[in-house]
Amino acid sequence: MKQIARISGIFTKYNWMLIMGLSLIAFLVPGPFLWIVNYTAIFLGFAMFGMGTTIKTSDFKEIIKRPKEVIIGCIAQFTIMPVVAWILAVLFKLPADLALGVILVGCCPGGTASNVITHIAKGDVALSVSMTITSTLLAPLLTPLWVYLLADKWVDVSLLAMFKTVVTIILIPVILGVLTNHLMDKAKENGVGRRFEGGAAILPLISSVAIIVLIAGIVAANAGKIMASGLLTLVVVAIHNLCGLLLGLLIARAIGISYKKTTAIAIEVGMQNSGLAISLAAMNFAANPLATLPGAIFSVWHNLSGSVFAGIRRSKQEETEKKSNLSYAE
DSSP: OHHHHHHHHHHHHTHHHHHHHHHHHHHHSOGGGGGGGGGHHHHHHHHHHHHHHTOOTTHHHHHHHOHHHHHHHHHHHHHHHHHHHHHHHHHTTOOHHHHHHHHHHHTSOBOTHHHHHHHHTTOOHHHHHHHHHHHHHHHHHHHHHHHHHHSTTTSOOOHHHHHHHHIIIIIHHHHHHHHHHHHHHHHHHTTOOHHHHHHHHHHHHHHHHHHHHHHHHHHHHTHHHHHHHHHHHHHHHHHHHHHHHHHHHHHHHHTTOOHHHHHHHHHHHHOBOHHHHHHHHHHHOTTOGGGGHHHHHHHHHHHHHHHHHHHHHHHHHHHHHHHHHHHHHO
16 A cells, blocks of 8 residues: 555656656657547546545635635636736737637636645645635636636637536536545544555545546647647747746735745646646537647646746745754854
8 A cells, every 4th residue: 555655656746747758658659549538527537536535624624724815816816827818819819729728728726736836845735725625616617707708709608518517527526535535534533444545545646647648648639730839839838827826926925925825826826727628628619629739738837837936936945944043043
């Protein structure tokens, strides 16, 4: 069981490397990966269920303890990222498919990768988790609404259909995951938990594998189109992500919260659940196949940029702690 937990930790820590590696293989040899796109909803559902199993019922208490930071962070996420996505789509005069894909990414909640990156950055992980939970629970309402308002210029958007999709592939699996985790904890308390330890270790691993495989499938399905539109999409995605990180940082600083909380909010705002964006594009906008591309590229890019950002924030945090310890010693 310890070995499974160790493997799960490796997949979580080096998620972006695995995404890049498998996506590169899928790009060069797309054939073996093409079947994946037919099961987009199932893969994302597994990923969200796995995410739910990492959430404890006690995590919801953190939301109540720090409502100010969670509320401000979620407002920033559901305003900065959608609006910046729309502005970029207009400024770069993106074709309908790419504009829709960028907007879908911007309108999604935070993803679990942000929690890992926040940990690496020595930010407030509890706040990051609280924001991810809250934005995920708000997604069935806010994600379809924002897409309906912003993407209508390019495509026809069915608000009800998107709502049903988000509830089916995000909300229900996450809730089931949380309940599963709660029941396993109860079983451990009653002394019958050993049989569940393997499941507790392997479920987050399944979540990571599902996302990695899903992105590889999307890359394979769009291998030819990436050659034509990949560079433009990468530029737009990179600007979008960096705007989220920097504007999230500025807003958090403006309200005068601690360094660790500022780090958590910036990362949470800039890193999206791009897997959801891919699934929404595939399931609700079949007539716009290239709309899945921004989500796939964002999945790779935000892990790269997030890791760099985390390294910078971690260095500054450690430098501050070092100075503080020296002052205390004197």
